[in-house]
Amino acid sequence: MDDLRILLDEAASTPARRSAVDLDLAVRTGERMIRRRRLGWIMGAAAGVVLGVAAVAVSGLPNGLPQPAISRGTTPPETPVFFQPDEKQASFGWLPAEPAERVVQTHRDWHRQWITNGSWQVELRMVPSGKDIELNGNDELFSVAPEQIDRTKLERADVALGREASWNTARRGPRGAALRWKYTPTAWVEVAVGNADSPEEMARHIATTLQIGPQKVKLPIRMTQTPSAPEGFDLTESRDKWLATLWYQDSVRVLVSSVKQSMTIGSGDPQTTVDGKEASRTESTLIVLEPSGAEVFVYRPGRDTIEMYRWLRIER
Amino acid sequence: MPEDLDSEVMGNLPATRARRIVVRAEWRDEYVEYVRSHMPWLGKLAYLLCQDWDRADDVVQTAITQLYVHWGKARAADNVDAYVRTVLTRAFLNERRSAWSRRVQLQDFDRSVEADDTATALAVRQALLAVPPRQRAALVLRYYCDMSIEDTAVALRCTTGTVKSQTSKGLRALRRAMGGEADGRLAHSAG
Structure with a gap:
């Protein structure tokens, strides 16, 4: 055994050439693989699981709530091709109660807000022109190429949002709903609600009162x-x-x-x-x-x- | 369950988000440090398996990319080096299955001669090329890496019985390929 070990040592003893292995490339490729894997996991998960985890729905909408005055928000004058890294892209209008927790995130090709009062949850996802929003509720990797969207999961929504609107059925559940529409001719926004008694009604109210337009964020x-x-x-x-x-x-x-x-x-x-x-x-x-x-x-x-x-x- | 969805628990939001952001950076640093310090070892092992520097580079590149993807699992393993050896060996065996590999295999023998080879190294390396890839991998893992039969079986995704038979066949093939030159030296090896 030792003899074979010595022979193999000799076989491996040829002085190494300059290696062409690229560690940075491995990290970059690995990152891409992880993203694809995570996205695949989420997209492959049953809609019920996704809805349960990502929690799309709301409980705070009182029965018989009067219809809010419909405001189509302020549409930005030009469709953004990327977001400014110090701006948020929309402000909520009507909400069932004051949120207790909130997340605001802007990156060049996506913007997300997530709020909750401890019971209901609302998520806003926006992408600039040329991108689309993945269907299953990924919280960061949702800005995807339009051809990656399975449009059979989108159901036409009869909501007065000014432009084509659809219910995202991949995030639909007993207490969850997600409504997406084009906030400019080529850019998408989605409002999802979770843990709600009347999720579609809640999503519709939030969507119709959403104020869309960039606004500087004062960070701490x-x-x-x-x-x-x-x-x-x-x-x-x-x-x-x-x-x-x-x-x-x-x-x-x-x-x-x-x-x-x-x-x-x-x-x-x-x-x-x-x-x-x-x-x-x-x-x-x-x-x-x-x-x-x-x-x-x-x-x-x-x-x-x-x-x-x-x-x-x-x-x- | 993906960490990012699982972690958004009410009332604990900042803590979980902070952990996510910090952990990602920390793992990346650990990974880079590990791969940098082990690169010569990885290169040598891949070279022993492939007998060709270009292909060894390809195998290492594939292996370290896979390692990055699974670094969480690797760092939690009892023996990170053993985990990496397994990843590398599988990258080698997978690469051997590709169409490209089958096409260039014809040129293996000529390309395997390196200017700095000693006579023995050259003889062993040329003999190794005559050993089929899985048998060669079994020999390298068992005798060069000192891995147990059980660990070799895990690396090769086979049973311990298969490892024994592959090792035995590999040794016979190596003996045949080396002719009389190594008979004495290999006589003491198992198989």
């Missing part, structure tokens, strides 16, 4: 300098807590939580200080605990994370 954090081109933001507010993330090109991001999340990073120097504050670091990540109790996470592969941390201003 800002950067005095940007590490690379901005890609988007993510703001989550839950009662008295908030979490804000700014995304930049090359996966660079800064995330701030208003409260300590006890984030951990794997290897590196777990106990250090940055500007006198408790911190932990690896080659590309930095976590800093602020005196206010807020926790900051910086991810900047191959570049100075402390420099980027020092560009951050927490304004809430």
Whole structure:
């Protein structure tokens, strides 16, 4: 056995040539595969499961609610081909109650808002021109090519939204419904409701009072300098807590939580200080605990994370 | 259940979203660090299986892409290296099944001669090329990687009995291919 091992060692001993293996390519391809896999999983799941998990429906709509005055919102003058990374793209008009938790996310090719009062849930998904919204309720990877949409799952909706409107039957359930329509001749928006007594009625009311149009978002954090081109933001507010993330090109991001999340990073120097504050670091990540109790996470592969941390201003 | 859908639990929203964003970055760093530090080992193992640097590069490229996709599983494994060896071996065997592979197989022998080969290395490498791919993989995993019969069976997706028979046949093929040159050295090997 040892002899064969020696022979194989010799066989493997030819000096290696310069390798053409591309690690970055592996990461990029792997990311794409993960996205496709996740999308496939969700699309393959039974509609009931998706509806149960993604929760599309509402309970707060009182019976006999008078029809709200229909407002078609403010349609943007031009169809966007991508979204500005510091804007939200719509504002809710009528809602059954004040939301207790909300998520607002904008990236260049998608915009999402998610709100709940602890019982009903409403999700808004928008894409710019040339894209479409996947059917099953994916929360981030929903901006897809129009040919990826199975249009047999769309049912014509008789709702006065100014343009072609459809019920997305992939998200339909006993307490859920999703209504999508074109907010410009070539760009789609979808409103989905979950955990509702009258989901279709609820979706219809929210859709007809939705104000569509870009609006700057005041985030609780800002950067005095940007590490690379901005890609988007993510703001989550839950009662008295908030979490804000700014995304930049090359996966660079800064995330701030208003409260300590006890984030951990794997290897590196777990106990250090940055500007006198408790911190932990690896080659590309930095976590800093602020005196206010807020926790900051910086991810900047191959570049100075402390420099980027020092560009951050927490304004809430 | 996908983490992103599962995680949006009422009242716990910021915590779960933070965890998701941090974990993604952390895993990526770990993965990059692992692959960078193991690249020479991966290249050598792939070369031993393929006997050709170009194809070894292709196999490693496929394997590390698969590894990225399944990094969560790999990092949780008892032995990450064993997991990676399995991924690499399967990438090699899958690549061998492709039409492209069958087409270029005819040129294997000529391309396998490297300028820096010693006489023994050349003899062994040319003999290895005469061993069918699955048998070659069994030999490399059992004798070069010191993997147990059970672990080799997992890597090759077969039974332990098949590993034993593939190893035995592989050794016979190797002996035949090497002629008298290695008879003595291989006589002590199992099979």
